[in-house]
Amino acid sequence: MNTAALTAQPVASPHAHGGNSVTRTMLRVQLALVPATLYGFWLFGWPSFFLWLLTILSCLGFEAMSLKMMGVTRIKATLFDGSALLTGWLLAMTLPPWAPWWVAVVGGFIAIVIGKQVFGGVGQNVFNPAMVARVALLVSFPVPLTQWVHPLPLTTLAAPDFIDGLRIFLTSLPQPDAMASASLLGFSKTELSRGIDLLHSLAGEHAPVLSWIGARSGSFGESASLLILGGGLYLLATGVITWHTPLAVLAGLALPAAIGHAVDPAHYLSVSAHLLSGAAMLGAFFIATDYVTSPNTAAGQIVFGLGIGFLTWIIRSYGGYPEGMAFAVLLMNALTPVIDRFVKPRILGRDRRGKALDIPESKGA
């Protein structure tokens, strides 16, 4: 704080500006995503890089188009506030790393136009745009959205080079069987449906340590739980998010998982498998904490987070899809206005029911 700001002519009340802005918040979230993203590039090679790039470009392009069609005059300021970029980035993190190019374009359209701009743009959307696009893509194109590849780190010989990566990205040919793989959640669900219980199907496979370092198949950005967790802790430390939502999401997922696994380990995955698989970490720290689509109060955020975690566990354990984080987030987004209606912050000078507080001085008088 410099002295010039303090001595400046007060325009209205003497409010000091904290220096925070939409752009700064978005930049911090993007910074928190960088490690997991870079690791994803290394793990899944050039096709994942093209996917990431095109998803972001498509989000920015559709944002610019929507703003122009709506007659917004300051397109540049709104376009580069980082919100559309972040939406595209988060969407790319949740896509299969070798998804073809049109998935990125269609995803960008759904996220920005249907998920965000039709509601009135940044800060107005009811649902998390990235999750709207993820779910719409999954429902619309089940095959390309559930084709996972084995991690082929860039440094290995078999990894596709720049040109091959471009070819995989643009032609969307069926991937060779040798590279096809299943995520842990998908694998366990398939085996269970075949009548093979988890004790046998998971024997020797999918050790939790692989999930921590991300050396397993899965969506492009969410496989390295440790790096996502690190990014989430950075967001906590910088005050971009509070602990309520992420902790509640993880608790809401871990508690039923622990009970289920203790009762019947043959049919319910363990807590570590639930917490380290799929979008659990990404959802808890980056998706559920979205300011716009989550409740305003700390207590409301805890209810919201517990709901997401619990619904995720329900969908994973009993639903038709192996992963339920995106569906759970959308369902709880829809409930956010209800939560905000019942869990309200206390009004200054009044108790929780809205009654005026007793003022000690007035008693003596």
Place this chain on the structure above:
Amino acid sequence: MSDNNYGSIMKDGLWENNVVFSQMLALCPTMAVTTSGTNGLGMGLATTAVLVVSNVLVSLIRHTVSSQVRIPVFVVLIATLVTVVDMAMNAWLHDLYKVLGLFIALIVVNCAILGRAEAFAVKNGVVASAVDGLAMGLGFTGALTFIGLIREFLGSGTLFAQASNLLGPSFAFLEMKLPGYGGALLMILPPGGFAILGFLLAGKRVMEQRLADKAAAAGEGAPAAA
């Protein structure tokens, strides 16, 4: 509209006061049956048939039915007509009937039909009412077919699929297929229907706004033309 200006009645039904795009009526069948252009066309034509006849009948009896009992009388009339259409489609367009199923019977509670009886046929002559029913019905048919075509094209990459099966062999020329396109399943599902309807409504609003602006700009140059 009592001046029997048929041109304006037609324009009203087809565009200005379109059942779906302007009055926002009959959205239940609109959402439910527009998974393909053929379904939309079939449903629209069935509704049009009911609408024309019900408008004529309501207009005929408008002086003999007192206003206290008019609504039950209209409902009985419309229900009779719908039953006739329902049975006729079951007999002659059985495949289409199987697809549309319940929604044919539900034309009874289609608010567009009772709405036109109330808003137009009780106040106007027989011929004008028939024209109004036809215009509104065709507007409805057009809207349903259009939404159905967009959803079908995006959702499965075809246009008027199975038209020859459902509407008869003479409609075979309508069928088209986009090769090598898997389709976005979401567009066939209800969310796709709502999204498409929303974009079309927004598009119509923008178009009308542009036309109004243009008319206003032209009106300044030649005020006498108004």
